[in-house]
Amino acid sequence: MGLFDKLLKEGQKMIEEAVTEENKEKAAAFLNNLKDNLEEKAGEFKQYLEEKNEQAEQEETYYTPDEEDTRTCREKILAVLQEEFPAYTVKENVSPRELGGTGRFMDYSIVVYDGAQVRLIMMLIGKTTTSHREYRWSREFAESRGYAFINFIKHYPNRTDYISQRLHKYL
Secondary structure: OOHHHHHHHHHHHHHHHOOOHHHHHHHHHHHHHHHHHHHHHHHHHHHHHHHHHHHHHHHOOOOOOOOOOOOOHHHHHHHHHHHHOOOOEEEEEEOHHHHOOOOOOOOEEEEEEEOOEEEEEEEEEOOOHHHOHHHHHHHHHHHHOOOOEEEEEOOOOOOHHHHHHHHHHHO
């Protein structure tokens, strides 16, 4: 039962228990005031949620307005890998089970291989992905095996020069 329901029930009980007309009027005024205040606060909260939702939608774009390259982060990474690291094999959406893991995991977005050897594991993540336990288990598994592991946050610009610079650190 919510706070509003509890307060409404209390106000109705006060009205029922009121002995005098004056107490009944006070209780009714209390309920009306409470209802008005709650409706006002609910309206403010609804407006706040709408503004936050609009802000979140704006932040979810994969490129900045001034940037000419409107490819997704995944597309940019794959292009950089193909252009600058053609000797490596690239697989997308690799389950940690393919690498010997057991349990519930989040798939690795991109895995770079040198022959049969894993060279780099990349995860393309959102704002809250790191709080998911499946993500943590996948990351912990990769780190326990000694694999290089990096994240790219999808809603950041991730310019190709930035991607290239990060990949050169690990490959």
